[in-house]
Amino acid sequence: MKKIKHNILAFIAAATLYNCTAEFEEINTDPNRLETISPASLLNPVLYGLTNHNSYSAWHHRTAHFMQGIVPYPSNDALGYHRYWVTDAIGQTMWNNHYRWLKNIDEMEKASVTAGDVNYQAIALTLKAWSFANLTDVFGDIPFEEALKGDEGIVKPKFQRQQVIYKAVLEYLEQANSLYDTSKTLIYAPDLLYGERITAVANWQKLTNSLHLRMLLRLSDVQSAESIAKINTILNNPATYPVFESSADDAILINTGIAPNTTPWPRIQDYAAGDKRLSTFFVDQLLEWNDPRLPFWATQATNLQKEPIGYKGIDSGYSFESNIDYTPSAPNDNTAKAPMKNIIMTYAEIEFIKAELAFKGLIAGDAETHFKKGTEAAMAIWNIDMPADYFSNEKTAYNNTLEQIMLQKYFALYFTDNQQWLEYNRTGYPDLPKHPDLFNDGKMPVRYPYPQDVKRQNTENYLDAVNNMGGPDDINTRVWWDIK
Template sequence: MSIDMKKILLYIGIASALLQVGCTKDFNAINTDPKATSADLLDPNYLITSGQMAFSSQGYNLFLFSSMWAQTLASTSSLQSNYLSNPDKYVASGSTPDYQGRIWNTDYGATDQYYTGAGNLVAEAIKLTSADATKANVTAVSTIMKLMIMQQVTDVYGDVPYSQAFQGKEGITLPVYDKQQDIYNSFFTELTAAIAMLDASKTVATGDMYYKGDVAKWKKFGYSLMLRMAMRLTKIDATTAQKWAEAAAAGGTFASNADNAVLAVQNSNGHDNAQNRVYGVDIYQTKWSRTLINYLRKNNDPRLTVCAEISTDAETNGNAVAGIVDSSKQIGMPNGFDLNGSTTDISNLLTNPTYPGATTGSPIGKYSRPRYTVYANTNAPIFVLTYAETELMLAEAAARGWNVGSTAAVHYANGVMAAQTELASLGTDLTISSATATAFAAAHPLDISSTTASLKQINEQYWATTGLAFNYIESYLNWKRSDYPVLTPVVYSGNFSNGTIPRRQPYPPSEATLNTVNYNTAVGRLSGGDTWTSRIWWDAQ
């Protein structure tokens, strides 16, 4: 761990203590809050650090739904991992009401006075710096972070508090739920202003863990985020999507994997890769899906040679070791099965005739899982937004006839090559050479026979790329937008989505009682009410 990182984490602790303990000399003074601190004692850079960590490393918040709704992963959801019935089978477990509110609480902040969410942290940094021109880069970085955090919230839930969010100190404790269309319009306006505010001649954001305050990289990040926001709107408002996709391309999106937004973590200090941690906890119940492995095999994709493994007979529950990586032996597990001995049991050859058999340690041991040495490594970095994603989005924009700097085929090839080579950043066991990636892209060019063919190929590649990077919430959200790949819903007894893949997460149950009027107004705008199957604004049917 670097000395700078130790200092940052130390100061985060000091800042947290200040927020809770206060700085007055006389704790008995009337009207003095012993938990308060003053702005001049708090460096806003540490709020950026904490906000980035809270947002990027969410673990079960993401794993419990989107990881298997998009069918990049699968689980029999039995034994100690019965809660994985939520993502794999759309079947509630005892804590589902808690799970459905976790992204909300992490991105906004939980209701207790000592926990502050990712969005609230960076919003506070904006308040502390917006009046000081010398801290323009801190304000800009914090604003871009806030917009990315809030995009996740609205993409998951729909209409949410935005214009009145993060204003508890100003007395707004019951914020209105803004319409998602209005939120997205605000995103583009605020993001444009934040990018323009970035200035290499001014003090950098020293608390930034993505780019260490590099202004040039933050500009590229801002435009790449703008592109992702624009592409979300292709189904509902193609005109606005085109306007902002072209603006992003003109401004300058990521140019190589060197621009990837990546969060480095330190498990030894409790700041780990939570996505990998929860996979390690549920490794015996979590496999790559049949849909994903079949996709990789059909395309002779080099990632199949490094990303998947089968456990060995020497492995016992609670003692995972590196498995068999031979690509010819990999087999993905179908979604929707269990270990309950009925017709839905994974070993029932009548309902699952391709069952490969058990290993000594597990009845599903011969199904492929994410490679243990990398995907269960809690010190591995976390991808936030990548060049591969950006190039694939530009490929789609170009396929739609928009002016984004190059052809769809060129952007697609760039995205495919980047998707292959970026994985080495997660762990050397996932290394694919540039020569191999280049040859694969050349052998699998974009199908430009029709727009539909291009969109299908691009978005299937995007789905696999984000899934293999463990950015499964992006796999799900882009599937929801593009409808690619075509997925077969799991129909399992007692499911909460009428046998369809869920389209959103319901609001946290506490909102109905804590912010009743505004909650009811928002629910009234959902065609199906506050359910798993209602569609948010940009997910038009």
Template structure:
């Protein structure tokens, strides 16, 4: 009898507590706050936040832009000497996972629940682009168990090979889902709802990744090229189709422009100025600004000692040109020139049919035209220079140097392709902190060591020492 009384008492208490809990939930509910996510808002915010990270201070200005010697520093020079701030490494990781992978995973799920596969397709494309960026930078990263913290609070790190092959499959799925004649999407600040362009972006990304793994997985890469082919109807086919976010006035300005509002510690690198000059390249006056005091374009050597860099002053060396520093400067994720250079290398290596030399010339021309250099005589004369003429014997030098120039401003992609092609030949930072070597990756953030230690240690054991100089799987030449 006492047992039954106890059971009834517990049951009654539970009912009271449940009622209290529901009352509290009702009281604490904000009537002005949406309880379901709207896909258009999620898409807009997802694109803006992740492109900001991609072109922002931590992933670009303080790391990749310096490593690939697009920019240099005249103040606070530690990052230019390969001493990145721990906060930069952590911020890149946190932003891409929390604001990128998580948000686009949610958007993909919304695409299913709303019966709009076009939202799911766009979400898969953006998420794949983010995963490509993450693995390019760090190597082995959480992929298959990412964005599911309820089930996997300490996700495993997938091998870089598996990440690339996984996102190739996701991009193929996304292409199959896209239906330009189907339900429209809203909130698209990248392509303004043009689903045909999203399909071209996805296929172009597939070719980028296939080429990136081709030194390790030639057969896999060949299968992708065989499937997609060279048909411009399914690929980025003009500068007007570049994947890029066009920024607006403050507070929605380009991250580079926003940075220049309060800082003046970045300058164009001497390495790229020297290369542009050696080619009599008309992009020099576009990529670099004239300093106020010298009125001559002057690049800065990477990795100068702090005192030497400071003595250069603020007005005697060149910042990046206005095309990159104005409020509305576009943040480019994939340009037409890159796609043509991909085709050229693929043709040279037997991954794709076509004339490699002609595709290379088309790539150079597309880059020049991207920056308003359209005069046919100027372009023809540029292509005839000995240093620019396509070198079949050393195609990696020709493509590597011109691709490096065409990707200026896009530090992350430029850094990845420089590692893969080993051109241009760059001299390590003057006072570099890596014993005469250059970085090949970012180290994992300290937060992973503290919160996901078992998975972190397994990744290091598989990939190699958690150091800037540890080459990644795709970089087969190292």
């Protein structure tokens, strides 16, 4: 009976994606199918739910504002994330969304073990590692071992230290890599990420190890020797630890626009919605580079007569709208139109990881080569060909600095959940201009405060977590790996 209840709860949550379809009605009225749930039945709703949230909420409404991609305009509100004014509500949807889908990932893992399917078990472990990393990277210490156990009566889970969570996350990825059997195909329905490819299992294994590299790099300052050693083990043993080798390996979920796989913006006008513009930093950098991504990402600004005046942004954290005598460039809504790309991780990110490590002398290889490959792959994400003379521009020519590597990586991480912001917190790059009217003394927020619901409903464990992190529970208390 307990098992039936467990599966029902998980399946109802997983079926949310389909709640307006005939399939949902059939599943919801057929208890026999609840007993024969397959791992694949949970995989697609998890992928859809997490990636859509990450594009819509984590990037579009939070990171893009912190990182001077999107600037609210016009705005009657003197506050806002682009001015570093942050409330406890900033992380509520991310907390709820990730823990909700983590419960389904947990069910998927159990179902795969029951079915004896090692590939789905490996995928579940990968998604679990990715999701917990997303949470701990922005909050710090979070419920972990006692999380997801409400059906066992644990409604006030203890928080665990970020270093404990990261250790487990890396172990999940190591275990997942060891489980994959690439001689077999995925035996259930095609997944939303890699579809019916005969190489789907191999693609998933590359994603597992690529995420492993991302997380090891994040720890490379706080656990330098251990992290760099493992990075070299992965990169020097591609047969055992395959990672992304080309843009064909990119982990990008495509929203087709056909129900139930719709975009987070069913009305495309809500993407820019008349009140979102692009920053001066964002636009001017691409103009300096003569970068072909600019017209794909941006509309042209217009003067007071509604005539186009070229690409022109607006200062992030600007003071008064009355000083602005033009309508700034807006996000081009083709980025959010179906088929829309929800990015988990790309080959471009791998090349920029290698470029940074080679620049620092931590791996073998040529930093410039990886930098150029990463830049080209970053354009390929958006089906844009890099001009043959792109690096002939003195502004784009490789100058052997970490700042330049991270600036191109900033654009490579466009639309990729919180990664721009997390990389900025790790490295301090890119060098973002700071408007004098910023809140928080002009300091970039480095974490999300815990949601109000957590403070009210799990007060004792919440207070322990804040104390363990060195408090207070605010946007300036650094997470464990952030020691710059």
